[in-house]
Amino acid sequence: MSKPFKFKQFTVHQDRCAMKIGTDGVLLGSWVPISDEVNSILDIGAGTGVIGLMMAQRSYAETIDALEIDDNAYEQAVENFEASDWGDRLFCYHASFQEFFQEIEDEYDLLVSNPPFYADNYKTSDISRDTARFEDALPFEHLFVGASHLLSEKGKFAVILPFKEEERAIGIAKKTGLYPQKITRVKGNPSSEIKRSMLLFGFNEVAFESSELIIENARHQYTSEYIELTKDFYLKM
Numbered sequence: 001m002s003k004p005f006k007f008k009q010f011t012v013h014q015d016r017c018a019m020k021i022g023t024d025g026v027l028l029g030s031w032v033p034i035s036d037e038v039n040s041i042l043d044i045g046a047g048t049g050v051i052g053l054m055m056a057q058r059s060y061a062e063t064i065d066a067l068e069i070d071d072n073a074y075e076q077a078v079e080n081f082e083a084s085d086w087g088d089r090l091f092c093y094h095a096s097f098q099e100f101f102q103e104i105e106d107e108y109d110l111l112v113s114n115p116p117f118y119a120d121n122y123k124t125s126d127i128s129r130d131t132a133r134f135e136d137a138l139p140f141e142h143l144f145v146g147a148s149h150l151l152s153e154k155g156k157f158a159v160i161l162p163f164k165e166e167e168r169a170i171g172i173a174k175k176t177g178l179y180p181q182k183i184t185r186v187k188g189n190p191s192s193e194i195k196r197s198m199l200l201f202g203f204n205e206v207a208f209e210s211s212e213l214i215i216e217n218a219r220h221q222y223t224s225e226y227i228e229l230t231k232d233f234y235l236k237m
Helices: 023-031 050-058 071-083 097-103 127-133 140-150 163-175 224-230
Strands: 040-044 063-068 090-094 108-113 151-162 179-187 194-202 209-214 216-218
Touching: 023 050, 023 151, 023 194, 023 224, 040 050, 040 140, 050 063, 050 071, 050 090, 050 108, 063 071, 071 090, 097 140, 108 140, 140 151, 140 163, 151 163, 163 179, 163 194, 209 224
Parallel strands: 040 063, 040 108, 063 090, 108 151, 179 209
Antiparallel strands: 151 194, 179 194
16 A cells, blocks of 8 residues: 655645656646736646645645546545645546536636656556556647636646657647747756656747756755755655
8 A cells, every 4th residue: 555645734645546646746746837826727637636735835826626537546636635724725526638628618827737648559457557647548639629728818738748749749739829938858867868848838929948957966866956846845855
């Protein structure tokens, strides 16, 4: 059984979730810019609910919704939300993103997603884990079409993807009227290849800023940039 993951201001139980707490979700939840004008946030593919909880800690948004299709993950996210200090602001829908964006009329100021992104043919016998990991459950096309429907006029959409998918995602986003406004590329250490891209999209086509984030200088020797980014969440930072 997976132990609860303790953060500074909340605890995440993850024993019923196929995908456990990982660096990607915490990176994205720490990195996404949140302005004072953000009143409504949606986390697409909640899993344990960690990104929703991070959004609640970081913002004064009155509405923080999450979306989860897997039964067990949905129930766990709800429990984690209710056990937190922000249960009155957090709500999880049990639905697919495709169903949700076609039926809902609400708009959000910020969308956040750590989506399933293994487009490979390799699958396991664990259906829940495959749903959480494989892109066919939520293709990029659906993700960006849905985001363009749900975003408010000045809204932003933040996502973390494998670096190799960055160019394809930007191309798909442009077809839905969304353009990159900030990109941070993530490396595990100074000598490793770029592993992830964190991208912020909006409706305005602008000259966007791009940067690089290195997580470790050596094993368990975290960079000052990574510590600064995640210090409000990790107990040991």
